[in-house]
Amino acid sequence: MARHQVTATVNGDAVEFLCETGETLLEVLRDELNLTGTKEGCGTGDCGACSVTVDGRLVCSCLVLGVEAEGRSIETIEGMAVGADLHVLQRKFLEHDALQCGICMSGILIASRSLLERNPDPTESEVRFWLAGNLCRCTGYHKIVEAVLDAAREMRGA
């Protein structure tokens, strides 16, 4: 099987990997680069558990091919905290007890960060619609939405 050599940046580090033509970015992250924080819930773009950003754009990594990562900068959950400092969103999710099983968390945190980068002062309804592509079966979203709104408040310094 033909394998392609790909060079990209992941969480600020230069990486190089080989992948099959049909291999998704999600598979590359998990299987080739050992970054298993990004999860597969469906593999078909329906659950958002695999959310990452590619050049700052929020995508489902199960819908992106590994070869498409060539020359791009990818951010995953493993790059969200800086050293011992959790991202405000990570901290707020803990403070609000917004997680249960946690399998949806990487995707929801990455998607929430994307939202707050674009819209630092979202309404409850904007948070709900932005996260509508991220399924969580445990929490009913209540504490997740509270945590995102609270994180936005803190990040705005309000």
Next chain:
Amino acid sequence: MSTMIKYEEKELKVVGTRPRRPDGVDKVTGRARYGADYKLPGQLIGKVLRSPHAHARIKSIDTSEAEALPGVKAVVTRDDFPDLAVEYAAAGELTINFHDVTRNMMAREKVLYDGHPVAAVAATCESIARAALKLIKVEYEVLPHVIDVVAAMQPDAPLLHEEQYTEGVKPRPEKPSNIAKRLEFKLGDVEAGFLLADVIIEREFNTKPVHQGYIEPQACLASYTEDGQAELWTSTQGHFVFRAQCAKLLQMDISKIRVTPTEIGGGFGGKNNIYNEPLAIALSRKSHRPVKMVMTREEVFRATGPTSGGNVKVKLGATKDGKITAAQAELSFQAGAYPGSSVSPASMCAFTRYDLQNVLVVGFDVTCNRPKVAAYRAPGAPIAVFGVESVIDEMAKKLGLDPIAFRLKNAARAGTQTYYGVKFGPIGYVETLEAARAHPHYSVPLGPNQGRGIATGFWFNIGNETSATLNINEDGTVTLMLGTIDVAGGSRAAMAMMVAEELGIAFDRVRPHIGDTSSLGFNFITAGSRGTFSSGMASVVAAREAIAKLRARVARIREVPLEAVVWQDGQARPAEASPHQFVPMSLADIAKVAGKTGGTIAGHAEINAQGAGPGFGTHIVDVEVDRQTGAIKILRYTVVQDVGRAIHPAYVEGQLQGGAVQGIGWALNEEYVYGADGILANPGFLDYRIPVASDLPFIDTVIVEVPNPNHPYGVRGCGEVPIIAPLAAIANAVENATGIRFCELPMSPPRVLHAMDKAAGKE
């Protein structure tokens, strides 16, 4: 012998507070390791070939071409597993039969549903494994199939099991049937009760199967060694039960299998059952390499879970002044391919919120060509209660009574004799109804096309076999080893909180872990809301044992009699007024010298926890019906529930919110859709639509605390109850908004639109 510990009212320092969860940081940083995150050197990838037919006889299976494909290291079929005789075992809330478990894991004579496993392959990579599946030749003789439960009960329905004769009917039937079992619960005399009624309502309800919908597909990794030992990492709700099942299915000694539970990405009852685990061990045994198997989402939908769809007939009689005189129900539940649905607990939950004299509930467990059902949160209860609480609502309306007042008038209380046998001790049903009535939500004015609904739920909660070990470390910190899976509600934290409370130390001095099957005695599955109740009890027993040893040790060190030493605020101190006074020793002081004064101190518990306290909840929901699209919007939602005692209130709120939202999905959108060919048409999250954030409002919660007298901290368990009421609560609210009573779920936009058109005489 079982263990029960009486509830004691005392001042609490840790229980009832909201510390951070021990698994939290791992889960927000991507560090937590779930089933699919484990890897071993040299591992192969295992894949399953599944039936494309709803019902067919397997004439032959030819795996030779697949085996010849380079990269394929092993193929297994029915021939690699021993056939097993009928033998029952407990697995969560439902009972399993090994004769069927081995067939569900790998089809033998017949395939019984779309997705039924027929063969499994292990290869060096996933693409080779997939290619190999295509090379396996299976010759089928396709048979007529039956999907619907009512159709499956007809005498001329296609038969799944030629040797299945309905149990529970006398005389024994002469012809085999898809009805595996008939069961009956009875109290008083319903016929006489109906004669006393001024109003009688009779209705029939139908619900569709829904999937547990955990976001993490089943995943496991197995390694079998040349000396016959197996290690298994898997995402499970009960690693000890999985171990026992694998041992039986593979005819191995239990001691030769070690199961390490991974972090679990949701289960809700759906991870009570083995699927790929024995296949992975068998493939590893045959290939001499570790084998990893991860299901796709499509496989999860086609071949795991779901819960039953059901047909529910309810008849209720009441007097003009609102006293229920008789209650009758007939429940027919899809069991899927093999018998064993949740119709039994559903029957016991149907009317149990009420104090009744005359009850008759008949249940039927019915096989049909669908995946074998699995438990789903309060298994079966939502299906039965959807019907019953809908009729209760209609009755209240007919009698001109407020729905809460009507329920209060008939409510179960301490001393109520249930129709399934138990007489209730202290329960908090009335308290939840009263708190709901007093809640501001209950009196918010409604606008046009809006309606309000009420419904209530009951679940037994359970106890059972549980082990725990608590080690006092050299620095006085505590490591708590638990054997019940934290199905993610936060039970690890709750147990650590109870231990901290017992020992009189800070929460962060206790670190809880879930042990593998070799680290503790047997633990039953985390199911039926037993985790915090029973593991909490085991943790308290272990802590008290450790305290007894700590006191004895200090008595020896300080050379005083044992009675002179009490344990208080994390210290061994002289008993007040004792003639033997001494300098107190803290946990850290004792730990420091423990090694030299007799050895490390630990506490153990191997118990069968009993005395689980029943849980009750009352839900209020406001909906708005869109007359153009038929879409139902949830405007407000309030869950009121008696949990006995909330150890960590935030996690209890999380259970109430998450459970209610699963119920909302069940009521409004979720359903298995089969084509005429018996093939599942919607095996993905796009077409099987679970609630998303934008479908929902905030879910308000009210925690009622009527302590369970049989738990040291009053715990009842709280995870199951909240999924029960939403189905009927929403149907009642829709009726309130539109005047139309929905007796079919889900109330999805096309169904609602159709019903409104019909009511308006447009059809």
